[in-house]
Amino acid sequence: MSSPSAPSPLSRAFHIGVRPLGVDDWIDIDARLPAYLDEKARLEQERPDDVFAAEPGTAAGQAEVLQLLGDYLPMRFPQVYRRIGERIDIVPAGRSVELGAADPPLRIAARLVAEDLILMRRDARGWRLAAGALSFPSAWTLADKFSRPMEEVHGPVPGFGAGSRHAQLISRMFDAARPSTPMLRWNWSLFGDDRLFHPEGSHASHRFGDDGSRVYLRLERQTLRKLAGTGDMLFTIRIHVDPISVLTGRPEGRAVAAELAAQLAAMSGAQLNYKGLLTDRDRLIGRLTQLADGVGQVA
DSSP, X not given: OOOTTOOOOGGGTTOOSOEEXXXXXXXXXXXXXXXXXXXXXXXXXXXXXXXXXEOTTOHHHXXXXXXXXXXXXXXXXXXXXXXXXXXXXXXXXXXXXXXTOSSOHHHHHHTTSSXXXXXXXEETTEEEEEEEEOSSOBSOOHXXXXXXXXXXXXXXXXXXXXXXXXXXXXXXXXXXXXXTOOXXXXXXXXXXXXXXXXXXXXXXXXXXXXXSOOOEEEEEEEEEEEOTTTOOEEEEEEEEEEEGGGGGGSTTHHHHHHHXXXXXXXXXXXXXXXXXXXXXXXXXXXXXXXXXXXXXXXX
């Protein structure tokens, strides 16, 4: 595992689109796992209805997710996960998870990993969000998306609304997905703080300081995996948050800063508004350009 201060996997995070992912690389484990699990436990205790929801009739899909992770994690990461019967010990976190606890299986599964877990199910309306364990949202809430079809879930995203080409492509990709081949995509955003639980809308929470000095790069490592038994789709989201100053200490940092600046410059007004960056774009581009040129640092 990497050190707790290691930055996000910057060199891969700006690849565009969805691509196949080897099963061995499905779940992302690093030294931040204990802190993420601690925060999940706090949120589950203090805000249980905000971080979990499930439709009736999803128990089989939830149980399949739990079984999949319960089998995969100790085999793939034996130095981290040790399974003893129906208990998994998470060694670096000093935690144990009882797989047979009297809780919804998806909630139990979410206690094992840093990822949030979203269960998608198909019906006549298309794929919908049928269950979710969501502790680390990026400017959205589970309540707003729960039980809604994917076209509505993606409705606020420019170019992804109902009837759009992107929405149709996503639906066809879900239909054609194979359990043996997970898929990977990345998303990014810029925030004014490093909180993991961030349901607030971007316009309310993205302030970067008067001089643009308080900037955090928030990466989402998203995977899709079709479940062999139920045919449901498991969507995982692993959040990485680092101050943008981390770019100054990485070999690829200048290139990433330049790529971020270029993407900001190319965004439409609707895209910038969606990410909450409309009023701060020019200032952020200036800071990123300084980093790309090796001039100054952003704290």
